[in-house]
Amino acid sequence: MRRIDLSDDGSPASGPGRAARWPGVEEFLRARGAGEMPHPGGTLLDHLIRVARLLGEWGADPDVRAAGLCHAAYGTDGFDQALVETAEHALLAELIGERAEALVHLYASCDRGVVYPRLASGRPVVFRDRFTGGEHTPPEPDVRAFVEITAANELDVLAHNAELADRHGPALHRLFTRSRDLLSAAAREAVGQQLGRYAPMRGRGAGSPV
Structure with a gap:
């Protein structure tokens, strides 16, 4: 299966790995309207590119970076504007690979x-x-990828919207503190730096540094 490889900064790379139907993942997302959808920090496409780049900075593997770049393709529990119908999963898999597409679906389908x-x-x-309302137990590597993408997504959103940061920062700090074993060291450090101000004051609640 031919697919788009991602460079170290999370952007699509040129070369023989490029899919025949689309010149690149960004072009595909733009063609589906991501470049016109408003989102904190600019457009949805801007956000997706930043998330993939952040995952690259954290050392995520290519499949996780590709999933980060397309994480909102099917819409999410927090952003219901889909770029791709779930019935088109084969198209997305052809573009970014089967594992990356599966991670995109896991992220999109999560009942948060x-x-x-x-x-x-x-x-x-x-x-x-x-x-579907069904329940399943993903393998641990997929859960780790899910939490890593979640952290990259939320940190980017909160970095570009102070109101959302103040509203959701404390809950997200708790979430990532309690799931810190599923985050990479680099992600834990980034969460601590950006969300540390929302940690409960010492002696006034549960919580520990992420």
Whole structure:
């Protein structure tokens, strides 16, 4: 299967790995309207590119970076504007690879209200699919990739919207603190630097540095 390889900075690389149908992942996302959708920090496409770049800075592997670049393709529990129908999964898989597409679907299908609390309540983590209502237990590498992409996504959103940061910062700090074992060291450091101000004051609540 031919696919788009990502360079170290998270951007699509040229060469024989490029898919025949689209000149690149960014072009595909732009053709689906990501370049016109408003999003904190500019457009949805701007956000997707920054998330992929941040994952690259954290040392994520190519599949995780590709999933980060396309993480909103099917819409998400927090952003319901889909660029690609789930029935088109083969098209996205052809573009970025089967594992990356599977991670995009895992991210998109997550019922956050159910899954986020479970990230703090033991392992393995049982996911609830918001599309089907079914539950399943992804393998640990996929859960780690999910949490890493979640951290990159949320940190970028909060960095570009102070109101959202103040509203959701404390809850996200708790989430990533309680799921810190699933984050890379670089992601934990980034979370601590950006969200540390939302940590409970010493002696006034649970929580530990991420």
